[in-house]
Amino acid sequence: MKILLTTLNAKYIHSNLSLKYLYMSAVEHRRSIDVREFTINNDDDYIYTEIIRGGYSAVCFSCYIWNISRVLYLVENLKKAKPEMKIALGGPEVSFEPIDFLRSHKSVDYIMVGEGEEIFRDFVKTFVSRNQAFDKVKGLIYRLGGKIFVNPPADMQEFDSVPFPYGFLLPSDDRIVYYESVRGCPFQCSYCLSSVEKHVRPLPLERVKKEVSFFLFKHVKQVKFIDRTFNYDRGRCNQLVKYIMDHDNGITNFHFEICGDLIDEEFLRLLGAARKGLFQVEIGVQSLNPLALGAVDRQKNTDKLLPNIQQLVQLGTVHTHVDLIAGLPFEDYLSFIDSFNGVYQLGADQLQLGFLKLLKGTKIREEKDKYGYVFRESAPYEVIANKFMSAEGMARLKMVEHLLDLYYNRGGFQKTLEYAIQHLQVTAFDFYEELAYFFYLKGYQHRSHKKEDLYRIFYEYACWKDRSLPGVAADIQELLTADMQRTLNPDAVKKFNKKGWNIDRRTI
Template identity: 80%
Template sequence: MKILLTTLNAKYIHSNLALKYLYMSAVENRRSMDIREFTINNDDDYIYTEMIRGDYSAICFSCYIWNITRTVRLAENIKKASPDIKILMGGPEVSYDSIEFLRKHKCVDYIIVGEGEEVFKEFVQAFLRRDHSFDRIKGLIYRSDGKIYVNPPADLQDFDLVPFPYSFLLPKDDRIVYYESVRGCPFRCSYCLSSIEKHVRPLPLERVQKELGFFLFKHVKQVKFIDRTFNYDRDRCNQIVKYILDNDNGVTNFHFEICGDLIDDEFLYLLGKARKGLFQVEIGIQSLNPLTLEAVNRNKNTDYLLTNIRKIIELGNVHTHVDLIAGLPFEDYLSFMDSFNGVYQLGADQFQLGFLKLLKGTKIREEKNVYEYVFRDTAPYEVIANQFISAEGITRLKMVENLLDLYYNRGGFFRTLEYAIARFQITAFDFYEELAYFFYLKGYQNRSHKKEDLYRIFFEYACWKDRSLPGSAVEIQKLLMQDMSDTLNPEAVKKFNKKGWSMI
């Protein structure tokens, strides 16, 4: 008998940490287990064929908002092709409405609810023994003889007893290594699944340092902490950062998600000592509207938050990523404009404009009627409208998001963007909104564009603006050439000059 642990990642560079935890928890049966990671970009027929030809007795899927639809479709077809193959699913997309999910999807035989390491270990033992003693496994819901059986919830795991997931399973060199030093989050943001767990469970500092030392020894490219709030304990955070500084191999990069309110002077001092590229920090701002922040259980002291973020950005050696979420309570279109402008002026390396997802199990999903939410019924359950912002307003923000990603987050337009916003005497939001209207009016959203075409489109927009602000296009053309020369290789710039500025 053979068991497959599998998932569909969002991108090739991603890897699935949950599968590695499960494999290591049942490692004594590793000869009976395979791990295969696919992506949502793989063809359905390719994935299906690989799974069928593997001659598996059970296929275990790790399920998330980005893969649940494809995963269910695959499971249905696998079950049709080979009814004896057992299907197990786990992960957040099946943990919060498990009974309803099993009733709806007859192809699924088992669901692991919540954390799965101990549950999976017991499942594998029972499955390989063929004694079908699934009724004793806490945290398992299963189908047998046409009936659904719901076992009691699993006990909260001692995180330190969960094995290191990379002992045998270090990913390929070109993939991100995901690492977890803490489970749970001290904060209760109403849109986040981490707010459901009431406990924070850190690994001992000595173990974290030992495991990070393994990554440093292996010269992995990037280690991305999935801790929801890496600096929830300032002293612990600073000790980990100091360990990385003291053992820097000159290659590995570390990514943390931090709370801007908890940044202290020692953290800033340590970051300031790092080589450029050693650290990346991600800071969720989400909104600058105090009513919004209160409604979703976040700190309302935005002045302090923004000041701390500026201090990190001013260091100049730490890649900084900031977020806003559109569609939160009390954030109408005008309010979101203010939030956008306040965050944009920070000058972070990446500025992500995201859209609220009403995830299963979250408080904000329970409050959907309070705020008159309309959202997509299928994953990723993204907001369509609420009582504060219309569907048309959300669509306009999606247009802005597209242009922000193309021109700000992809890089290569620093001089031009700074000049254009100042020259046109408009706010950053007004600029991106106007550029988006021009971009969509010309139909450029209907096809993908090479980097050099984005320069041509920007120049075309500048020529359009030149009618009311004469001289703008000439200066913008000069700045675009400077930005292009800094960004593209010389051969690409030569080809650009040969073709010229016209998109035709």
């Protein structure tokens, strides 16, 4: 009997850590298990055909907000093609309200609720033995004889007992390698699934060092720690940072998500001495509105947070990524502008403007009526409006997000952006909002654009501004030229100069 363990990742460069954990947990039955990772960009027919031709007796999907609709479409058609094929689902997107889910989706035979290592191990053992004693598998909800059976929940696992996920399934050279040294989070943000678990379970420090050494030995391009708060224990964090620096191979990059409040002098000292490119950090600011933060149980000291981030940025050795969330309670349009401007001035390498999602199982979803949330009923459950911000306001922020990604996060416009915000005498948000208005008014949102055309569009915007601020177009053209020469390869610059600054309207 052959079992397929699979998922659909959001991008090719992503890999799925859960599949590796599950495979290693059932490694004694590895000859009966295949592991395949597809992406949401793969054609449905391709995925369907690959699974059908594999001759599997059971297919197990790892389900998330980005793939659940595609998974259900595949499951329905796989079941039609092979009614005897068993379908099992696991992951955060099916671990909440699983009985209703099973009732609604007749093609699904099993749901594994919660952390899956022990559940999957026991499921595989039962399945390959053909004894059908699934009532002994804790954490399993299943359909049998037209009835739904609900087993007792699985016990919380001792994280140290979970095997190293890359013991047999080696990391790919061209994909991000995900790694977990801590399960759980010390904070209880009401919009995050990590708040559901009340415990923090770290792996022993020596084990983490040993496993990090494996990635360094393999010259993995990037290791992304999925720990929700890497520096929750500042001493442990600093020891790991120092260990990585001491064993730096000159190739591998490490990504951490940290709490800005907890940045200390030792952390800054270490990162200041690190090889540029060795570390990148992500900091979830989310909002500077104390009412919004309090409403989602996120008590942050912004007076400490912002200077800490600024010091980190000024080191110049670390790629910094900061996040904001639109749609929080008590955050209206004007309040969000204040949050945006306050975070933008920090000068981080990337500023992600995200939108609140009311994920299954989170406290904020239970409070949807309290705050008047209107949200998408299917994944990813993104907020449309609430008591504090209209749907039109959210749409305007979507426009700003689009231009922020094109011109700030994509890079290549640093000097021009600095000049524009300073000399147009507007706030950062006002600038991006106006640029977005121009961009959408001209219809440029209807298609994707090459980097070269983004320079042309910016110049066209500058010419529009030149009517009220004479001379600004010439200044911006000069700065765009300098930014372009720093960013594009020489051949691309020559091609640009040959074509000129006027954008081809036929490409819109």
